Amino acid sequence: MDLNKYIKRSRAWAVSIVSFIFMFVPEEMFKSQIIFSNLSIEKNVIINRGIVFLAVFFLALLVNAIYLGYRRKVNIKGKNYTIQIKYGDLFKQKDCKVVIPFDECFTTNVGMGTADINPKSLCGQYLQANPSIDMEQLIHSSGILVKGKSKYAGKEKYESGRVIQNGKYLLMAFAKLDKVGKGILTREEYIESLSVLWEELDNYYGQQDVCIPILGSGTTRIGDNELTQQELLDIIINSYKLSVHRIKKPNKLCIVCRCMDDFSLNKIEGI
Template identity: 35%
Template sequence: MTKKVKLLNREVREQYYKIVTGVSTVISLILIFVEIPDDWKIKTGIIFSFVMVTIYFCVWRYANNLTNIKLNIDGSDVQIKVGDIFKQDELKVIPFNEYFDTKVDNVIIGEKSLNGQYINKYHPDPKQLDTFISEDKSLEDDIISTHVKRNGKTIKYKLGSSVLINDYVLTAFTKFDEKNKAFLSIYDYLNFLVYFWDEINRIYAQKSVSVPIFGSGITRFRGGFEDIDDNELLNIMIWTFKISKIKFKYPAKLSIIIHEKKIDQINIFKLKEFEK
C-alpha cells in the first residue's frame, strides 16, 4: 500500500471520529437494555479497544487506496477518478500549446502526449484540424499576435482559449519557448484556469465535461514553482473551479481524470475538504 496519507492525518481522524460517534451511540443504546456480566467487563473493554484500533487502520487504509471520489462543490457534481480521458462520455478536454500546433513530430508535439494521441487518432490529416481551428469564430477575439519566425503555426492565442470539435474541447494551455518546449509560470497557470472555466461555461451546453490534471505531464513550471506536484495542481484546479461562475446541474458533471500511473502520488482523500 502506498503511504500517500499519513497515519495521523487530520481528515482520517475526522472520518474516524464520525464512525466512533456512531458506534458509541449504538453501544450506549444496547447497554441500556443489556447488562454486561462482571467477569466479561475487562474482556469486553479489550475487545472494544481492539475494534476501535482496527476501525482506525481501516479508515487509514481506505484513504490510501482511494482512486475515486465524488464531491458536491457549490451545487456542482465533481468527480475525481482514475481513467482514460479518451474513453469518457460527452465532452473531453485536450490541452494544446498557445499556437494550437498540430505537427506531431516528437519535437513540437510528442506522439505520447494527449494532444499528440488526439491528433493521430482523429486527425491523420492535420490540415483539416488546422482549418477547423482557423475558421472558428470564437477564437478570433483571443488572438494575441503572429509569430512568423518559428517552426510551427504562427498565430498565438490567449491561454484558456478553447474550440469545440465534435466531442472534444481543444484548449490553449502552455506557452512555447524558442526551443519548442512547453512552459508556464504559476501566474500563467492561474490565468489559464480562470479563463478556461469561462470558456467551458460558454461551450458545455449542459453536457458533462472531462478534463486531465493540467500540467501533470512534461509542462515546465518557472518562477520558483519548478517543484509543484500533482496534488497541488489538482487543488488549484478545484479551487479555481469553485470560485468560477460555472455550475454543472444534474445529470451534467465535471470529471477530473487521473492517469493510472499517477494515482499513487495523489491524495484523493484530502479533497473532501473542498465540500466544507
C-alpha cells in the same frame, strides 16, 4: 487526509457503531462477562463497554485505511456545482465532453523534436488517433480570435484557455511557446488560462459533464519551480471554486488523473 482527520473520522464511525450496539444489546450481556472477579458488577460492565469500544475503534481504523487506500474518486460539492477527482484514462470517459490541451498555436506535428508534440502526451495521443484532423478548418469554423504572434517562428497564437469543439472533444489552447518551441507558462499565466477555460466550459458543456486532465502535469513548465500533480490540482480546484463560470448541477467538472506517482486523492485540500 492527515493523521488527525483520519483518527477523528475513525472515532466518529466507532462512536456511531457502539451507540447502536449499546442501544440494542441487553445490559445482561455485559453483566454476564466478569473479567475481574474482585470488582463489582457495575465496574465490570464499564470495562466490558470500554473493551467493545476499543475493538470497534480499531476495526474502524482498519476499514478506514482500506477505504482510503482503494478509493478511486472523490467529490467536492459546493453551491450548485460539483467537482469530481478520479483516477482513470481521459480517453475512456463516456457521456461527457473531454478537454485536450494543445499549445497556443494548435500545433499538430507529432514527433520527438523540441517543437513537436510528444506522442505520449494527451495531445499526441489524440492527434495520432485522428491523423486526418483539419485544424485550420476547425479554427476557422470556431471563430476563435488570433491573439498575436508566438515567440516560436512567429506563428499565429491564441489565448490560453480558449477552446475549439470537435465532437465530444474540446481542444484547448494552453502552453505558450518560447523561441525554440518549448511549452511554458508563468504561475500567473497558468491561473489566467484556467479562468478563461472556466468561461469557455460554461458556454460549451451543453448539459454534459466535462472531463479535464491535471493541466500542466505533462511537458509544459509552470513557473520557475516544477509543480507536482498535487500542487497543480489544488490550484485548479481553488480556481474553479472562485470562478463565476461553473458547470451547474446535475452536471459536474471531472478531473481525471492518470498517474499516482506524486498524487493522492487523500491529500487534496478540503477532502
